[in-house]
Amino acid sequence: FRQWITARLSGARAASPTIKVWAQVSATLGSAEVMLAALRTVEGQIDGISVWSAPSTFATLQDFVRKLRP
Secondary structure, eight states: OHHHHHHHHHHHHHHOTTOOOEEEEETTTSOHHHHHHHHHTTTTTOSEEEEEOOGGGHHHHHHHHHHHOO
């Protein structure tokens, strides 16, 4: 995750140094803990997040939000 985001950050910021960059995590690909751990690897490098979810992963999404905002 970190390598993927960092590579894109470099290109985006080279093109526009003031660009805002958001990273996306997915409740359909892992647990709340996995999502949070991935985001922590790019903490301070991104400006925000988005979360992909589905009705079947609503519990994971809720858990992630609880962990993100204790």
